[in-house]
Amino acid sequence: MIELKSISKSYGNIVSLRDISFKIHEGEIFGLLGPNGAGKSTTVNIINTLLKPDSGHIYIDGINILSHPDECKMMMGVVPQEIALYDNLTALENLMFWGGLYNVPKAQLRINAADILELVGLSGRKNDRIKTFSGGMKRRINIACSILHKPKILVMDEPTAGVDPQNRNHIFDVIENLNNEGMTIIYTTHYMEEAERLCDTIAIIDTGSIRAHGTMDELKKISGARDIITLTLSGISEELVNSIRDEHSFTVLSSSPKSIKLECDNISDQVSTLVNHVEKTGAVIKNINTRGANLESVFLKLTGKKLRD
Amino acid sequence: MLKLFKKDLLLFFNDQKSFVLTFLLPVILITLFAFAYGAIGDIIERSDNTDLLMVDHDSTDISAGFISDIDTLSGITIVKSEVGAARESIIKGKIAAALVIGKGFSDSLYKGSSIPLEMLYDRDKELESGNLQAKVVRVLVSRAAGGYPIESFMPEMISILGDKTNTDLNLIQAVAGTAILMLLFSMASVGTSILDEKENGTINRLLYSPINSHTILYSKMLFAFFVAVLQLTVMFLFAWIFLGLDISVNITALIIMILATAFSISSVGIFLAAIAKSRQQAQSLSTLVILVMSAIGGSMIPLYFMPDIMSKIAVLSINYWGIQGFYDIFWRVLPLPDILPEILVLTGIGVVMTALSIRLITRNILKLL
Known part of the structure; x- marks a missing residue:
């Protein structure tokens, strides 16, 4: 549905994007994950036609957005990072204005606005001015204003920045609902837990390059990030450590007389095998701590740094 | 306490906006008002030259001598004319005054009766006319010292404008001057809304x-123009209903002047936003530009109270052209073709400012593909 081919963008001597390419399939939630300054907003602004790349092409449903920007804009909704609303207009007035820019007939727009206010849980506040809304409520209207023309693609640039957990969950529900209706969603964030919860596929971007792109399982494989088990035992012999290493596909990360830290491909499949093996040697297990590979470890493996560095 | 004081002092001098508003703006305004009140203007005015139209119905050697005496005075150039042409020149604002020497001027000097001497003048140019009057009286006095029995040296001052509509010049000044000043402020505010x-x-x-992007820009300009037209219309309607300004004197010219003034001032408002980098900078810049333009252009102090040099400087201000256009309609009661210069200047300012704004805003604010 969306294809970026060899996109590069520089600002003077500063290279923002280096030859990035990826595809986004219809109906998926695509996450663009990276630290601040990685190139997420530049990528999003090129997709939503605000910026022109120095080189490369972008296609939406086979249409080149650089030569047919208006056609592509009609297929897209964009939720900006800022709360870009008119504070002195009511929620409904904002919706009618922003939706009206996409040439939706007024009667249809009213129906869409009512549905969307219901979706974001703000029907009861439709006639209140935006300036009276809390930050989280403004964020929800910010999303609502982008989907009045029922776009096929919704581009969301860090839509939960500064939002409290309750409103964040509400926003996640809205996104999942829209996706269930078939909307393709491009979601940028630097919150790993958001990307893990929402996204079908994730591209990890750092210093203007796509380091990896795929599902969570694919990213784990690409990055080599593995699950981790830490066992606390009554006593650990060198023979035990060697036997675990030799007889099973575990990697010993560290060991001490009381504990051993291991890496494996799949905790749920391998933990019982490990427990049986240890118990056969007569060692007593005092504690088992497991941690599955996550985006943080994937990111660390791929970039050599933590996401919030 | 001293540390806090030093901190505030440091912040103050590092803030260019505060510095400009505290020192530069008052210095500029003091200088302008000093000119306006004549403190500096007097010095400059000595070298100014004023035309005086002379209509001689007496046509005697005495009247010719009198005219010749006036012509020798520094700062006056005599231009011979007829009453009709003189009146037209004054009405059109081309000249401040005309001296009409009536028949029997020479006889009345000998007989000691009142002298048939009239000075037709434009109250809009009261300061200039008063200056001319004083010089004429000085010549008469010097001639009286030569043995002429004169009872009164004062020519009869006849204001030939304002009779048709019975309108007070000060009311026209108050309405036009204030309307343009306030319009500048509101248009600067509309302009800065782009930066918002x-x-x-x-x-x-x-x-x-x-x-x-051009649709966004043009819609903002259209909005500024619409608000400007509305604001001027409301002001003139208010002046008509509550202050008695007769706006029916030339409705077509008034509508065209409102449109031209609104176009030029709204374009200035947008231009001020276009050259600023932030809302704060736009506000400071607008305050400075509006106060200076209004001070020299006659919005704060009427130009007829100012020395002649100020009228020459005033042409640099948009306020001047707006106010003069409204004077032409309400005070001089001129037909539309005679108001065209003001309309064309205002429209020209609007076109130039709009062209510059489109270029600047497209480049600086609407960063495009």
Whole structure:
């Protein structure tokens, strides 16, 4: 549905994007994950036609957005990072204005606005001015204003920045609902837990390059990030450590007389095998701590740094 | 306490806006008002030359000698004319006054009766006319010292404007001057709303939609123009209903003047936003420009109270052209063709400012593909 081919963008001597390419399939939630300054907003602004790349092409449903920007804009909704609303207009007035820019007939727009206010849980506040809304409520209207023309693609640039957990969950529900209706969603964030919860596929971007792109399982494989088990035992012999290493596909990360830290491909499949093996040697297990590979470890493996560095 | 004081002092001198508003703006305004009140103007005025139209119905050697004496005075150039042409020149604002020497001027000097001497003048140019009157009286006095029995040296001053509509010049000045001053402020505010939209992200959001950047810019200009027309219309309607300004004197000219003034001032408002980098900078710049333009252009102090040099400087201000255009309609009661210079200047300012704003805003605010 969306294809970026060899996109590069520089600002003077500063290279923002280096030859990035990826595809986004219809109906998926695509996450663009990276630290601040990685190139997420530049990528999003090129997709939503605000910026022109120095080189490369972008296609939406086979249409080149650089030569047919208006056609592509009609297929897209964009939720900006800022709360870009008119504070002195009511929620409904904002919706009618922003939706009206996409040439939706007024009667249809009213129906869409009512549905969307219901979706974001703000029907009861439709006639209140935006300036009276809390930050989280403004964020929800910010999303609502982008989907009045029922776009096929919704581009969301860090839509939960500064939002409290309750409103964040509400926003996640809205996104999942829209996706269930078939909307393709491009979601940028630097919150790993958001990307893990929402996204079908994730591209990890750092210093203007796509380091990896795929599902969570694919990213784990690409990055080599593995699950981790830490066992606390009554006593650990060198023979035990060697036997675990030799007889099973575990990697010993560290060991001490009381504990051993291991890496494996799949905790749920391998933990019982490990427990049986240890118990056969007569060692007593005092504690088992497991941690599955996550985006943080994937990111660390791929970039050599933590996401919030 | 001293540390806090030093901190505030440091912040103050590091803040260019505060510095400009505290020192530069008052210095500029003091200088302008000093000119206006004549403190500096007097010095400059000595070298000014004023035309005086002379109509001689007496046509004697005495009247010719009198005219010749006036002509020798520094700062006056005599231009011979007829009453009709003189009146027209004054009505059109080309000249401040005309001296009409009536038949029997020479006889009345000998007989000691009152002298048939009239000075037709434009109250809009009261200061200039008063200056001319004083010089004429000085010549008469010097001739009286030569043995002429004169009872009164004062020519009869006849204001030939304002009779048709019975309108007070001060009311026209108050309405036109204030309307233009306030319009400048409100248009600067409309202009800075572009920067507001840039700062709060709504400009970008507009650019995400299928409308192009020029549509955004032109709609903002159209809005500024509409508000300006509305504001001027409301002000003149208010002046008509509550202050008795007769706006029916030339409705067509008034409408065209309102449109031209609104166009030029709204374009100035947009231009001020276009050259600023932030809302704060736009506000400081607008305050400075509006106060200076209004001070020299006659919005704060009527130009007829100012020395002649100020009228020459005033042409640099948009206020001047607006106020003069409204004077032409309400005070001089001129037909539309005679108001065209003001209309064309205002429209020209609007066209130039709009062209510059489009270029600057497109480059600086609406960063395009």
